[in-house]
Amino acid sequence: MNTKIPRVRFAPSPTGLLHVGNARTALYNWLVARRAGGQFILRIEDTDLERSEARHEAQLIEDLHWLGLDWNEGPGQLGEPDKGTHGPYRQSDRLAIYAEHTERLLTEGKAYRCFCTPEDLEVERTEAAAEHRTQIYSGRCRALDPATIAKNIADGKPFAVRLKIEDHPLRFHDLVRGPVEFAAESVSDPVLVRSASGFSAGIPVYNYVVTIDDALMQITHVIRGDDHISNTPKQVAIYQAFGWPVPEFAHLSTILGSDRERLSKRHGATSISTFRQMGYLPEAMFNYLALLGWGAEDGKTETFTHDELIKAFSIERVTPSPAIFDFDKLNWLNRHYLKQADPERIAKLAERQFCNHRPDIFPLWSGSELYTAEALAFLASQDPPIHLNVPSLELIAQRKAWFANLLALFFPKVDFLAQLPAKAAFIFAVDLVSARANEENIAVLAVDSARTVLSELASRVRTHNGHVTPEAFKEWMNEIKDATGIKGKELFYPVRIALTGFHSGPDFDKIIPLIENGATLGLSIPSVRDRINQFVGV
RNA sequence: GGCGCUAUCGUCUAGGGGUUAGGACGUGAGAUUCUCAAUCUUAAAACACGGGUUCGAUUCCCGUUAGCGCUACCA
Numbered sequence: 001m002n003t004k005i006p007r008v009r010f011a012p013s014p015t016g017l018l019h020v021g022n023a024r025t026a027l028y029n030w031l032v033a034r035r036a037g038g039q040f041i042l043r044i045e046d047t048d049l050e051r052s053e054a055r056h057e058a059q060l061i062e063d064l065h066w067l068g069l070d071w072n073e074g075p076g077q078l079g080e081p082d083k084g085t086h087g088p089y090r091q092s093d094r095l096a097i098y099a100e101h102t103e104r105l106l107t108e109g110k111a112y113r114c115f116c117t118p119e120d121l122e123v124e125r126t127e128a129a130a131e132h133r134t135q136i137y138s139g140r141c142r143a144l145d146p147a148t149i150a151k152n153i154a155d156g157k158p159f160a161v162r163l164k165i166e167d168h169p170l171r172f173h174d175l176v177r178g179p180v181e182f183a184a185e186s187v188s189d190p191v192l193v194r195s196a197s198g199f200s201a202g203i204p205v206y207n208y209v210v211t212i213d214d215a216l217m218q219i220t221h222v223i224r225g226d227d228h229i230s231n232t233p234k235q236v237a238i239y240q241a242f243g244w245p246v247p248e249f250a251h252l253s254t255i256l257g258s259d260r261e262r263l264s265k266r267h268g269a270t271s272i273s274t275f276r277q278m279g280y281l282p283e284a285m286f287n288y289l290a291l292l293g294w295g296a297e298d299g300k301t302e303t304f305t306h307d308e309l310i311k312a313f314s315i316e317r318v319t320p321s322p323a324i325f326d327f328d329k330l331n332w333l334n335r336h337y338l339k340q341a342d343p344e345r346i347a348k349l350a351e352r353q354f355c356n357h358r359p360d361i362f363p364l365w366s367g368s369e370l371y372t373a374e375a376l377a378f379l380a381s382q383d384p385p386i387h388l389n390v391p392s393l394e395l396i397a398q399r400k401a402w403f404a405n406l407l408a409l410f411f412p413k414v415d416f417l418a419q420l421p422a423k424a425a426f427i428f429a430v431d432l433v434s435a436r437a438n439e440e441n442i443a444v445l446a447v448d449s450a451r452t453v454l455s456e457l458a459s460r461v462r463t464h465n466g467h468v469t470p471e472a473f474k475e476w477m478n479e480i481k482d483a484t485g486i487k488g489k490e491l492f493y494p495v496r497i498a499l500t501g502f503h504s505g506p507d508f509d510k511i512i513p514l515i516e517n518g519a520t521l522g523l524s525i526p527s528v529r530d531r532i533n534q535f536v537g538v
Numbered sequence: 539g540g541c542g543c544u545a546u547c548g549u550c551u552a553g554g555g556g557u558u559a560g561g562a563c564g565u566g567a568g569a570u571u572c573u574c575a576a577u578c579u580u581a582a583a584a585c586a587c588g589g590g591u592u593c594g595a596u597u598c599c600c601g602u603u604a605g606c607g608c609u610a611c612c613a
Contacts, residue, residue, distance in 0.1 A: 013613060048613055118611075134540045135609070160611050177543070186541050186609095194611040206613045230542060230608035253544075253606090260605060291550065291562090299552030300561045319551075321544050322606065329550065329563045339576095413575045423575095492572040504573040 006038035006221050010064075010071075011210065013045045014056035017271035018063040020325065021225065021255040021263065024289040028252060029223045030069045031290070031313040041217060042074030044090045047209065052092075063272040066282050067289075068306060073217075086217040091209060098204040101212055101242070102161055102193055110241040111192060113159040114141040115152050136188030137162070160195035163208075163234075163241055170233035175221070175250040177320050182233045190234045207231050211238040219247055223315065226251040250315050253293060253322040263325050279353055279417020281341060284334035293323045303336060331415035338411055343404060350407055350417050357421040358428060361523045364399040391522065399521050402514070409510050426500040427514055428525055432535070435501035444503050449486045450494035456480045457495060458536045461529050467516050468528040470509040477508070498535035499528065 010026040012018065018026075033040035042064070046052035061077065073084025082089050105111035114137075121137070128135040142164060144152075152159065165188065171181040192208040214222060229251050239246045257267035269275050275285055287304055296304075296312050304312065338346065354362040371379075373392040380387055391399065410424045411417075425431070435441055444450060460476045461468070477495070481487050493503040499511065518525035526534070 015613085045613070051613090114611090116611095121611085129539065132539050162611095174543095180542075182541075191611045203611090205611065210613090225607095226543065227607055251543080256606080258549085262606080288550095293550085295551045295561090297552085298561090302550095302562050319544095323551090324549060326549050326563065332563055335576095410575090412577095488572050490572090496573075502574085504575095506574075507571085 004220050006032050006036050007041065007217070007219050008033050008038065008221050008223055009041040009043050009214065009217065009219050011043040011045050011213075011224075012060055013048060013051070014053060014060055015048060015051040016056060017273055018060050019263075019270055020272065020275075020289065023063070023067060023272050023285075024255065024292060025224060025252055026064060026069055027067070027286065027289050028250075028294075028313075028315065028318065030071075031310060032221060032223060032315050033072075034310045035313055038220075039072040040069075041084065041086070041219070042071040042089065043213060043217070044075055045206075045210075047091045047203070047206070049092070059273060063276070066276055067272060068282055068286055091213065094209070094213065095204075097216070098193075098209055098212055099202075102204065105163070105192070105241060106161065109164070111161050111163050112142055112144070113149060113152075114162045114189075114191070114195075115144075115157050115159045116141060134186050136185070139189055142189070158195040160191045161193040162189040163192050163237060165189050165237050166240075170236055172232055172236050172246065172249055174229075175248055175315050176253075176318050177251065180229065180232070187233050187237070190237075192238075207234050208238060211235045214247065215239060215242065215244040221248045221250060221315070223250040223252065226253050250318065252318065253320055255292065256322050256324045258324060260322075260324065267325070268327065275416075277418070279349060279420070280330070280334050281337045284330065284337045287337075288330045288333050291329075292325065294318045303333070334416055335412075335414075338414075338417075343407070346411065346417075347400070347404060347407060350411070350420055351403065353417045354421050357425070364396060364403055395521065398517075399523065402517050402521055402523075405517075406514055409506055409514065426502065426505070427511070427518065428523075430499070430501045430526070430531055430534075432501065435497055438502075441497050441501075441503055444489075444493045444497060447490065449484070449490045452484055453480055453486055453491055453494050454498060454532075454536055456484065457498070458532050461532045464529070467520070468512060469516075470512045473508055473512050473528070499531050 008029040010022075010029050012022055012026075030040050032038065042061075044057055046057070057075075058077070064071075071083075073086060073089065074082070075087070075089040076082045088094055102111065106113070116137075124138055125135045141162070169181055169184050170187055171179060174180050190207060191205055193202060193204045195202075232249060232251075236246055255263045257263045259267075263270055269278060272285065276282070283305075286306070287309070290304065290309055290313070291302065294313070294317055296302075297317065301312070351363050371388060371390060371392055373394045376388060376390075376392050379385070406424055406427060407420075410420055413423050414420055457476060457480065460479070464472070477491065481491055492508075495508075496505055497503050499508075499515070505511070512528060515525060515528055515531070519527040519530075
């Protein structure tokens, strides 16, 4: 067991969006560091020059921050210097370091030059396959005499650098899985530095550079995906060749989709930024990811704040088996945190979701917040009058209050904020076409009582002046009930269809003020009167 | 093919040589409401299979099966 204060790292490649699986790896690393007062280090693995992009790195960092993760050491952004003293933290800035280390291995005889051609290797591979053996390198360049080596180099023969693996089983300790051992004959001398022609000549391979980076950055616990298990014996051999202490490893299981295949876009959202755009809260994502492959010691607790999770987490309790990503449970957690969140914060996030749907009225504070109603009136009274087409401060405040009511009504109905505009759409406009096309609605409206109710209501609306208050509306409903004897669904359904386009939905005393106030706040929302009239065809 | 990892309700998991195998999500039912959502109550739901070890195995060991990963001079 490694009892040192942990130094852990998250080492993503900036080749795309941050996948939830990687985010979970980052989270577990962060948790281990925070729990023990250790350091969490961010390292960017950008040696794949063709696919790595600076914008991806920036996005990655933003997503990590959004999730609530921070790091003690990492690459500087926008020309800022690196944070930490074990840098540089981008692999592309570390190439010279790798070269030095290769030199050292070569002079110490721990590594050797391999002049085998791809064709030579291909032969070995086919032979091994034919004999149902693990394909391993024969090591034929291991013992080349110095004269031959010198001659080959002088002849300009390309060579790779290989590590000499001592002939003993390679084992390592895994904090999640316990001891893991690979038979000596299953691991052959791995290539450290490529020979291949052109572009990639002399570029060290991944397994080599991570090991050097981890060792130099004094990483004590390597926590990463289980797709690296098979790489680990090679890496252990590299540590040993340099005489470096071998860290603890923890290999996290893969996150699968509902069909038990690796979670991919096919299964829906997979990147942190997508979830963010859909209106998931970071605390929900944080909590869900923690629960995916780990459970609290009491076997019961499901919701955690950051601090609670830091206290409760331990890497040893992480499950080794693969986990299926459960959108339902994430949704449940998101609803949970939505209910707890500060309404103003939710309002800001929610408003953004509405912008695409009703750009004419959202954001509610569009224009300016600088003008009071008084100021606007003053400007309009000037000669010549100045008309600013912006809502006044007072109006904005009223709209915000109105929006808060709208949210309070609809957000218990959604899993994530992006569902809000569709759920609340009928407040902004009634879709008469689909309302009339809906089978259940047709059945409701086909009954005589429905016609009676609606005409009764229409006549009251017609003779009513000014706003319809929820109280007045309720009064009407009671009158209609008493006058016609129609009650319950027969009474409520047709009215709701006329008002909203749906036979079921929120209570009238919630909907009515929303509609009526909305109609007066310059939000181009049809009033109760408009709706009833339009529906009965006046 | 080889090597490796994994296996408790549909899903995430707790547990661990003798338990009514616990919790959560989801699902069903009920309460509430005109209805929907929310809320509350409640129900159904699991130790992959076969051998050992043992007085006793879901738990320990071995094998089978299945799934996944690696099998590159990719990262």
